[in-house]
Amino acid sequence: MTSRVQLNFACGLYDRMQALQTGEVQPAGIDLNFIDIHHPRDVFDRMVGKLEFDLSELSASEYITRYVAGEKTFVALPVFPSRAFRHGYIAVNEWTVKRPSDLEGKRIGVQLYTMTAAVYQRGLLQQLGLDLSTITWVEGAMEKPGAHGSPSALSPLKPVNIQRNRTAKSLSQMLEDGEIDATIGADLPPCVHSAAHVRRLFPDFKSVEQQYYRDTGVFPIMHLIAIRRDVYEKHPFIATSLYNAFCDAKDLALKRMKFTDALRYMLPWLPAELDEIEHVFGEDPWPYGVEPNRKTLEALIKFLHDQSMIEHSVTVDELFLQPRGINWKIS
Template identity: 35%
Template sequence: MNPLALSIAVGDYDRTRPLASGAVRIDGVDPLMIFLTPEEIFFRAFRSQDFDVCELSLSSYCVKMANGDSPYVGMPAFLSRAFRHNGLYVRTDRIKTPQDLKGKKVGVPEYQITANVWARAMLEEDYGVKPSDIRWVRGGVSQPGRPERVAVSLPADIHIEDAPEGTTISSLLAAGEIDGFMAQKVPALGPGGHPHVGRLFADPAETAKDYFSRTGLFPIMHLLGVRRTLVDKHPWLPTALLKAFTAAKELAVGALTETGTNKATLPFIEQSLEQARALMGNDFWPYGVDANRKTLDAFLHHHHAQGLSKRRLSVDELFHPSTYETFKS
């Protein structure tokens, strides 16, 4: 049997590069690896289903799953995870604490993106700032006119408006037209930044460590998806993909321990790895459903509570059944 030729679009990460280099093979598959930014992948995946296999926004995928019209089937390979305490910027001349955001304007590139679901959940649970307490302004981070990639119908108590034509949420923040900025990227403020724009949390890394210590949650941003029509025709495919992506991730983590010659161009890699394992355990970036059930369930709770999924999804709806168990020798 000839290998199945598939287009696979993912971010250019240490945990995906072994698939492109051939260090990890996908059983029965001849992959065309395409490295793109997640934003482009998500836009093309949900608008025109351009890829056979691709990285997916967890939030957008859940919107489509709740609507019953997702063209992709999920696999529990979580290509992107991040604590989002570092994605909150404010006008420091006005906002000193998270509670100061009540009644203020906060810009978002899209209301439904995964990073913002987690950030809103954290603000509500830890600081008592509900989504309805904030006036939301939607616009591109550095380019005007960014739309929601998937349609959402928000609760009546959510106040959201589009940024004025020709403006970005970065420019509005710099001009003082909004009070805060919530996104997975830093605001585009130009060289030297802005004297009155800074992070809401002075030390977001320490704040995130405290969050993990209290909750045990390492937020999931992206999962892997395979075109539903392909799975119907080739039911072996999800297992083969999960096996390969897991092996690629394990190679990447293993490379971090080779401190004689660092594989990443960053000092203090070994200390960061030791700190991560001391706080989060040896498998600090787990794939698979069971190891991530608590985190996924928390996300699904907030996704529905924020009005993004029209029904409360269960964890077991998200992934192909064959990906729950893997072969062990």
């Protein structure tokens, strides 16, 4: 009898991953040790810096920039644990910024210039006419002084005006005090909820994001699943086994979310939200696989190239394992 492969998997405990953590879904031929780590930056730093896990969620921009730079330590599955529209995560000081064009020449705080959320946000701001070369970027943690984790991300290939936050303040406090004009990134600064002069750049962000999706077909992907190349090459079957398990776990989460006899989540208007989501996205708002996500991934690659984070463009298909073609799911 062939022994099962033991794999350590680090990821946030998202609803679409929960069945893998509980064991309700088990990948064929694999004993999966699910390591729940709440902060994605901790996962990325430990995976990229120390190769601490066999597979993990990983920043999509970090994977792509390293791949294009010739660092082939990882292979990727077209499974996307985290994705989010990012218009609603741009905060501004109303004293200096009232519309996107007002950001020209300003100081903008960002947790990490190379983070995927910021790549998408800069891309959409550039599409609105903002000249990114005029911006001074201030890197630091949103809610405390100092840096955002211990990242080992590659630097942009061309000079960018990036300053480290060396003050004794968080980016949120700097925004409230008028020392920076805006913030972008994966989190809203707490001062949005406490300072009257700080607000979202797009107050009606939900409508803006829905229109953006209708216009572009892009639902931004933040994280993908990265497998250490040495582990995959030793056990190539794990790609299909894991992909099938990720799909099954997500399908189970979606089924449970749609069961509204007794609300699973503390969202009073969940049934109405589900109706709206289905109207916008169709049956599955969170598809895996390359083909359903091609427009989103092509947009990310374009933004990375436009922002000088990769030297040349690449095709979506070469970034991901596809041993069974577009649809790996075994019926």
